[in-house]
Amino acid sequence: MERRLLVVVCLFVVACAALVVALASSNSISLLRKVSPNSEYMPSPEALVGEGREDGGPNSYIQNGNSLPAAGSLPYETCETKGCVQAAATLLSNMDETVSPCDNFYQFACGGFVQNTIIPDDKTQMTTFGMLNDKLDEQVRRLVEEPIKEDEPKVFKLVKNLYQSCMNKSLIESNGLEPMHDVLKMLGGWPVIEGDNWKAEEFTWINSVYRFREHGYSVDYFIDFSVTTDVKNSTYRVIDVDQPALGLSREYLTKGLDEPEVKAYRKYQVELAVLLGAPRATAEKDMLAAIEFERKLANYSLPREERRNVTKLYNPMTIKELQEKWTTIPWLDYINRLLPESVKVEENEIVIVTVPEYLNKFEKLIQETDARTQANYVMWRAAAASVSYMSEAVRKLQLDYTTALTGKGEREPRWKECTAITSASLANAVGSLYVRRYFKEESRLNAMEMVKDIKVSFLDILDEIDWMDSTTKERAREKANTMQTHIGYPSELLNNTKLIELYDGLEMNNRDYLMNVLNLTKFGTEYAYKKLREQVNKTDWISHGRPAVVNAFYAPLENSIQFPAGILQGIFYDNDRPRYMNYGAIGWVIGHEISHGFDDQGRQFDSDGNLYDWWEPTTKEAYLRRTQCVIWQYGNYTATEVGINLNGINTQGENIADNGGIKEAYSAYQAWVKRNKPEPRLPGLKSYSSNQLFWLSAANVWCNKYRKESLKLRILTGVHSPGEFRVRGPFSNMDTFARDFNCPVKSAMNPEHKCAVW
Incomplete structure (x- = not known):
């Protein structure tokens, strides 16, 4: 059956290609405008209660004679442009029509992709x-x-x-290990390699930071140091000190040395040290102490779940106050040594301390830890940061570690x-x-039109919300209206x-x-x-001048959204296909970024990009109750391939944005159709309405296939839900989705109780 479906799809693609050639020489075919569709047909009473399906089969969602004219008299045309043929071929090859969209729309829209996609050895996912x-x-x-x-x-x-x-x-390759040895010597020497030649009395962690700064290495391995925008006064910059990012994610290190990923990390440390000349017994002993030191740093760090409250992370104090509180660190000299010669600070300079408790514990730890362990830790971090630029002998060790962490078996070209x-x-x-x-300039103009439509859609949704008081609602409206847009470049x-x-x-x-x-x-x-x-x-x-990326952004400190040139193509956007495809894909992305301004973190910033509580207390309580629903919903999803539940807290911002974004994009598309006209359907998908094709286009954005290791890493450390749940979660919360596919109440994609923030 699966092979037959593949043959059908292949034949369809070949036929479509021939059709494109035929169209090129035909003037009698009218090429329809790429617009977005919205035939708002109501489901039949039978469909709502699950009747009219003998076996609950997969085709019950196709709108029947109770809501559409009989076949042969359908009042729509078929789009036959090259863009439409390509869009249809992609949707068909990715679909699994043996699954009911009301049971699992991700499997329905992406099952073919998952089944037929082979992850290359040099990738962690497709x-x-x-x-x-x-x-x-x-x-x-x-x-x-x-x-x-x-x-x-x-x-x-x-x-x-x-x-x-x-x-x-x-x-x-001809340079071999020499550059690595030179770098390590330049930074002060890696004790595990230097042996008795390494002098503990010449090392302090502070001097190592100064040396790293001088030679172009990170200064953030003990304490993170940065110059950043002041979140409470976002037109100015301020110095910020924070807990460090670690060589292996906190989520793994805190679980202990027997965790498979921690074992792989430790093996990588030892093997790299041995390759560079350390005796294996010394490497085993020294790097065990180093990883135990790093594990303590991990345990002292604030977990991601507790870093979502930005106010909690804003702890301003003067350098003089820092010195009084953490006396063993020469703060004034430390900061001035890191800053350029042209920028100097005095004792009254304000510094934001993100996690004071980390500094409390770090100061005690550094006094209790011998210099050799400190140096082995920090030189390991420098060595690991250098591996990518070295010969294959060194890079092979990195690949072995990457394989354990992500499942990827080969380096990319x-x-x-x-x-x-x-x-x-x-x-x-x-x-x-x-x-x-x-870059095509028309892409910018069309994207700008979509942003305008989707912003209006958000404002309309805002007007309809009944859980917000009028004062907070007006502030939200102001924030949406003043949100700046950067498109293309x-x-x-x-x-x-x-x-x-x-x-x-x-x-x-x-x-x-x-x-x-x-x-x-x-x-x-x-x-x-x-x-x-x-x-x-x-x-x-x-x-805002980094257009060669496939991504999109919301910047809370600017209250701005950005859609670089790189994302305005391919599956996300094509001017040569109907608007329902574009509103479902890049339109959802646009709505997602707008909604980030009002997710659990974005809502903490006002229209000027400043950290400020602009919510009336009762409305804030109502908002938090709604976010709890989202946290619970996603926290109860299990990635069956690895047997792990999603982290509903860490992913809540992205999930809120996904839910709001798809709702806004759908509403904006409906408004577009009313201003224009219903659009043609796609070849080979004529039984699907334009609304249904909107949902299929949106789902296709998240068709993916992960290696198990990569999926585990994403769930444990990421803020985005895996693609499957970025489809199932938001779509099952949308009444419009259930209506468009005639999903019975209490079916998986039309639960009786839904979560909605926006």
């Missing part, structure tokens, strides 16, 4: 996001592999030099690694090249002079990969820290 990202990587690759021209701006030479240095495998680091490190420069070559990316100024002082050659990366780190750190005395420009082109 997702529609990832597949579009693969396309974008290919586009960027073509740009960065072009020969350097003598007369092209220096900024684009930087891009190509970085890429070429990364691709220079023969030189990297070298060009992909090099494209990724080039895009991430020189995002504005790469983005400039990208939009000049690939800022015009400054086309200005070579501005780009050259941005990267002024940065040097890059096409040979020394590691030094290039360290130069980038030093350059980026200096740039960020120099901003301390500068006022925040919330529409700054630099922070």
Whole structure:
């Protein structure tokens, strides 16, 4: 049966391709406008109670004679453009029509994808996001592999030099382990390797931080240090100290040394030390002490669940107060040594201490821990951060560890690694090249129209809410109305002079990969820290000038949404297909980002992007009751492949945004249809209404297949629910979905009790 379905799909794709060719030579076919559909047919009484289905079979959702004219007299046309044919082929190949959409819509929409997709050895998962990202990587690759021209701006030479240095495998291999040894010596030496040559009396954790800063390594391995926007006065910047990010996620480290992932982490530490010259017995002993030290840091850290209340993390105090509270750390000197020469602070400088309790415990731990253990920990972190830029002998150890953590058995192609680091490190420069070559201006105009529609939809939903008082509702309306939108890319990316100024002082050659990366780190750190005395420009082109990514963002400190050029293509957006496909895909993403302004964290910020409680007490209580429903709903979903329940607390922000976003996108699409006209259906899917195709398009955004290890990692450490639940959760909360598919009350996709925040 499955093979027959595959054959049918393949034949359909071939037929569709032939149809496209035929259309090219035919002027008699009218190409219908790509608009969004909304035939609001009510389900039949039989469908509502589950009758009219002999066996509860999968086709009961198809609208029958009680709600649609008989076959042969259907009042719709079929879209036959290339975009429609491609959209239909994708939906059909991803579907599993043997499953009822009312039982499990994710399986119905994505079952074919899950069944037929094979995860390549170099990937942890296959997702529609990832597949579009693969396309974008290919586009960027073509740009960065072009020969350097003598007369092209220096900024684009930087891009190509970085890429070429990364691709220079023969030189990297010929250097062997020497660069790693040189780096470790430069940073003070890794005791486990140095043996008796390492001098404990010459080491302090503070001096190691200074040395790391000097040479381009992270200064955040003991205490996280940053210059960031002041959340209570978001036009200014402030110094922030926080608990560190760890080498392995807190969620694993706190479980103990017998946890499989912790065992893999420890093995990686030992094997890397041995490869670099440490005796195995010494490596086992020293790195056990180092990981126990890191486990204590993990236990002292605040878990993610407790970091969602931003007010709790805002603890301002002067440097003088820091010094009085944590006396063993020379705070004034410490901070000034990290900041650039041009930026200095005094004792009255305000610092935000995110987790004071961490500093209480850290100060005690550092006094109780010997210098050798401290140094082994921090030098391990530096060594691990350097592995990607080294020879294959070292990188093989990293891959073994990655396999244990994510299931990925091979490295991705070298060009992909090099494209990724080039895009991430020189995002504005790469983005400039990208939009000049690939971005279509019509995408920006159409996306802007959709943003406008979906914002109106949110405001309409806001008007209908009965649990908000009028004062809070008006403040919410103000926040939505003042939310800024950034689509595609800022015009400054086309200005070579501005780009050259941005990267002024940065040097890059096409040979020394590691030094290039360290130069980038030093350059980026200096740039960020120099901003301390500068006022925040919330529409700054630099922070919004990274278009070559498949993603979207809401920035609470700006109260802005951003949709880079990279996401305005592929499964998310195509101007050559009906609007129901676009509203279901990129429209849902737009609604999702708007809703982030009003999720459990976004709601803590006002319309100006400041941390401020603008909620009346009774309305806040009502809101929190509703979020508890979402937390409970998702916390009771089990990822059967790994037998783990989702974390409803950590994922609540994304889940609230998913639920609000799909509701807004659907409503906006209905409004679009009323202004225009119902749209044509898709070839091969003529039995599906435009509304049903909206839901199918939306679900296809989250078709994915994970390796078990990767799925476990996502659930334990991530803030996003796995794709299956990003479909089942929101859709089962929507009355409009149940109506469009005639789902009986109390069916899985139409539960009697639903969760709704927005």
